[in-house]
Every structure is written in C-alpha cells, then in structure tokens.
Amino acid sequence: MQSFQGTPLPTKRRRRGWVTATGGITALLTMAALFVHWNTNFLGEQEFCDGIVSSTEMSSVLDGAGRISTVSSLGKVTPAFACRVERTSRFLGKESTEIHISTGVHEPDFPFQTRVWKDPSAMSFFSNGTTGAVSGERGWVLLPEVCWTKVGTTQLAQVLPRSGEVTTLDAVIENGTVDRQALAKMLAAAAHRIAERAGCGVGGPVETPRLQPVKTAPTTAGAVCGLPGFTLPRKALIDGEATLGTEQTSGRASDTWACGMHLSGSAQAVIWFSTTSDPRLVGPALLGDKNFRDIADGAGKVNRSRSTAALTCGAEKVFFSMRWSDEYSDATRDDVIQVSRAMFQGFIDSAGKRHGCPAVKLASS
Structure with a gap:
C-alpha cells in the first residue's frame, strides 16, 4: 500500500493564501484610513x-x-x-x-x-x-x-x-x-x-451679517460712481493713459459705501472714493485725529494730506475718503496735487448731497 506523504501541502497553501489575503486587506484598510485622515476632518480638531x-x-x-x-x-x-x-x-x-x-x-x-x-x-x-x-x-x-x-x-x-x-x-x-x-x-x-x-462684551446674540453686493458698470461722464453732477477735473484724465472705464461699487450710501474707478488706458490706474456714516467708524477716534483741521464755516474737519474729511450732516457725522493707485500718480505727474484737490472737492459736493450735508469749501492749501 502506497503512502502519500504530500497530502498536508494543500492545507499549508490555503493557510498561506489566507495570510496573504488578510495582509492585503489590512494594507487596503490602512490606506483607506490614511486617505480619510489626510482628506477629511474625521476625528479632527474640534x-x-x-x-x-x-x-x-x-x-x-x-x-x-x-x-x-x-x-x-x-x-x-x-x-x-x-x-x-x-x-x-x-x-x-x-x-x-x-x-x-x-x-x-x-x-x-x-x-x-x-x-x-x-x-x-x-x-x-x-x-x-x-x-x-x-x-x-x-x-x-x-x-x-x-x-x-x-x-x-x-x-x-x-x-x-x-x-x-x-x-x-x-x-x-x-x-x-x-x-x-x-x-x-x-x-x-x-x-x-x-x-x-x-470682559468687554456687549451681550446679546451674535447676528449673522448681511452682506452688501459688489456691482460693476461703465463709468458715466457727469455721474462718476453713480453720483449725479460728479465730473472729474479736465486734467484728471489723460488720453491713452487714463480715461473713463468701469467702476466697481459696494455698500449703500446710507451706511458705508465705496467706489473704485478702473480707468482705461496704458496706466491701468484706479481711483477710490468712499463714504460712511457708521458711528463706530466716524467716532471719537477718527474725529480726534490731530491731523484733521477745522473747515472755516465749522461744518466739519478735513485732512488734506490724506484726502479725507468728516462733515456734520444733520444728526450724523459723515466721513469722506479719496485715494488713488501709484499708477495714477505717475500718470498725472506734476498735476497730481492740483487734480486731487479739485477732484476731492467735487466728490464732497456730490456725495454730500446724498446725506444732506452743508456745502463746504475746502482750503486751497
């Protein structure tokens, strides 16, 4: 009678195959766990x-x-x-x-x-x-x-x-x-x-902010930034370098508002105009700025070096701001000071009407 000494071998092969399969599954599970850890917040910081x-x-x-x-x-x-x-x-x-x-x-x-x-x-x-x-x-x-x-x-x-x-x-x-x-x-x-x-909280629930939209439109001569009567000084625009293009506006006139004039031309210049009547911004910290000077008729204060002003308009204080890019300064060259003063005066004249502000005349120097 013959003896088959090799009969246990299939059982060993099955065991090795099971171990190999288990190792493969473990590796896959490890990789899956690492993928979850790397690409999700599962069990992450709270x-x-x-x-x-x-x-x-x-x-x-x-x-x-x-x-x-x-x-x-x-x-x-x-x-x-x-x-x-x-x-x-x-x-x-x-x-x-x-x-x-x-x-x-x-x-x-x-x-x-x-x-x-x-x-x-x-x-x-x-x-x-x-x-x-x-x-x-x-x-x-x-x-x-x-x-x-x-x-x-x-x-x-x-x-x-x-x-x-x-x-x-x-x-x-x-x-x-x-x-x-x-x-x-x-x-x-x-x-x-x-x-x-x-220890300086004001109490009450946290209110989710409502956001004002940002809008873009072509600039209209005679109503720059949507302000009726606002016209840029003649020397403010330079043919081929800085001419009327598009404007971007955000906010609302009754609160905080800003407009960015993106001028057409090789200079790629931008001029920004802003107003706010938010008392948190137009408060003692701003009005106490030592660089502000009283306007002659007592209607408010002006800081000519920064092209900013704060006017008393009825029951509220309104802040006016103008700023431009370095590219605009380079384009206007020697006329930048004269142009900026005329442009800021025109801006206050037009934007001030939206708030019922008194007419003011800024000093020429």
Missing part, C-alpha cells in the same frame, strides 16, 4: 485658535476636501491672539489653503486709506449689527469700542491701541478664495467670543 473659532465655522470657511489643522497659535494668556490654520489634502490634486486670523490695531480710517486692505470697493460691507467687511481673500470686524483698551495685537506680548487707534479681528486667506458669507459669519462669532473673554 476647535481652533484656542477656542475662538469652532470646527463647524472653520470647515464652512475652508470648505472642500482636505484635513483642517492648526499651524500655529499665539496669545493663550492675553485677549489678543494670532493663529494660522490650513486645509491640506493628498492625492486629490488640490493645493493647500491657509487662513491667518488675528486681532489687529489700526487707524480708524484703515478700511479706506491703507494699502493693506487694497480695494474697499471689492469688499462686501456688513449692513446690520456688526461693523465689518469681507471679500473672498480677506475680512475684518471692528471690536466694540469698550474693548479697545483691553484687546490689542499680539507679538511677543499684547500691544494695546494708542489713542486714536481701534482694534479689529482680521482674516487673510493665502492661496485661494473662500465664501464671503461663511467668512463674515465666522468673524462675527469669533469677535463676540474675544470680547466676552476680555
């Missing part, structure tokens, strides 16, 4: 910026596939803070997007006169409750005035505003754009938490 921003709010802003995580955070022991948060992914072909959120200290006319905020006419201003504005790349919210002596900006330590400066919560997006409404909602809620944590 809050950001030391509790100032919730996971839900951050996910709404940094929307899309990817993992949201903290890059850095400063200010755990002071009301002022700065943090960086990024959304990254792998194997999806998406570039990382980062948001930098921080408390900031600014001069009160910063939304209209500083290069940091670039183009006020591209910002969607808030029209209810909170004072602020957002675009797809950046945003700001003004903290309550009672917070300006308690919350500042953070470096190695907190730096509080000086007299005449204000405190804001700022956000800047790097390498991408975000939904404006989501950014506005997050900033309003975060500013509320900062104020409460600093």
Whole structure:
C-alpha cells in the first residue's frame, strides 16, 4: 500500500493564501484610513485658535476636501491672539489653503486709506449689527469700542491701541478664495467670543451679517460712481493713459459705501472714493485725529494730506475718503496735487448731497 506523504501541502497553501489575503486587506484598510485622515476632518480638531473659532465655522470657511489643522497659535494668556490654520489634502490634486486670523490695531480710517486692505470697493460691507467687511481673500470686524483698551495685537506680548487707534479681528486667506458669507459669519462669532473673554462684551446674540453686493458698470461722464453732477477735473484724465472705464461699487450710501474707478488706458490706474456714516467708524477716534483741521464755516474737519474729511450732516457725522493707485500718480505727474484737490472737492459736493450735508469749501492749501 502506497503512502502519500504530500497530502498536508494543500492545507499549508490555503493557510498561506489566507495570510496573504488578510495582509492585503489590512494594507487596503490602512490606506483607506490614511486617505480619510489626510482628506477629511474625521476625528479632527474640534476647535481652533484656542477656542475662538469652532470646527463647524472653520470647515464652512475652508470648505472642500482636505484635513483642517492648526499651524500655529499665539496669545493663550492675553485677549489678543494670532493663529494660522490650513486645509491640506493628498492625492486629490488640490493645493493647500491657509487662513491667518488675528486681532489687529489700526487707524480708524484703515478700511479706506491703507494699502493693506487694497480695494474697499471689492469688499462686501456688513449692513446690520456688526461693523465689518469681507471679500473672498480677506475680512475684518471692528471690536466694540469698550474693548479697545483691553484687546490689542499680539507679538511677543499684547500691544494695546494708542489713542486714536481701534482694534479689529482680521482674516487673510493665502492661496485661494473662500465664501464671503461663511467668512463674515465666522468673524462675527469669533469677535463676540474675544470680547466676552476680555470682559468687554456687549451681550446679546451674535447676528449673522448681511452682506452688501459688489456691482460693476461703465463709468458715466457727469455721474462718476453713480453720483449725479460728479465730473472729474479736465486734467484728471489723460488720453491713452487714463480715461473713463468701469467702476466697481459696494455698500449703500446710507451706511458705508465705496467706489473704485478702473480707468482705461496704458496706466491701468484706479481711483477710490468712499463714504460712511457708521458711528463706530466716524467716532471719537477718527474725529480726534490731530491731523484733521477745522473747515472755516465749522461744518466739519478735513485732512488734506490724506484726502479725507468728516462733515456734520444733520444728526450724523459723515466721513469722506479719496485715494488713488501709484499708477495714477505717475500718470498725472506734476498735476497730481492740483487734480486731487479739485477732484476731492467735487466728490464732497456730490456725495454730500446724498446725506444732506452743508456745502463746504475746502482750503486751497
């Protein structure tokens, strides 16, 4: 009788096959788990910026596939803070997007006169409750005035505003754009938490900001920026370099409004005009600016070096601002001072009528 010593071999092969299959399944499960970890927020951070921003709010802003995580955070022991948060992914072909959120200290006319905020006419201003504005790349919210002596900006330590400066919560997006409404909602809620944590909150629920639309249209001679009677001085336009083109407007005249004139021609110049009657912006910090000079008839104050003015118009104070790009200064050359004075006077004359402001004559020097 023959003996078959090889009969156990099939059982060993099955065992090795089972082990190989199990190893393959484990590898697939591991890769799947890593893919979920790299490209979703499953079991991710529940809050950001030391509790100032919730996971839900951050996910709404940094929307899309990817993992949201903290890059850095400063200010755990002071009301002022700065943090960086990024959304990254792998194997999806998406570039990382980062948001930098921080408390900031600014001069009160910063939304209209500083290069940091670039183009006020591209910002969607808030029209209810909170004072602020957002675009797809950046945003700001003004903290309550009672917070300006308690919350500042953070470096190695907190730096509080000086007299005449204000405190804001700022956000800047790097390498991408975000939904404006989501950014506005997050900033309003975060500013509320900062104020409460600093003991300067004003109470009440956080109201979701309503955003004013941004509109673009051709510029009409004799009604620049939609202001009837507003005509640019003759020397303000240069054939072939800077002529009437298109204008972008944001906000509403009864609150905060901005217009950006994008001139046609080789200079690619831009001129910005802005007004606001928001008492949070046209308040003691602005009106106490030592660079403002009284207008002769007592109707308000003017700062000629910055092309800004604040007029008393009935029961409200109205702030007027004009600014232009370096390309416009280069195009107008030696006439820039004369042109700017005439243009600012014409702007106040026309825009002031919308607010019932008195007619004023700005000094020629």
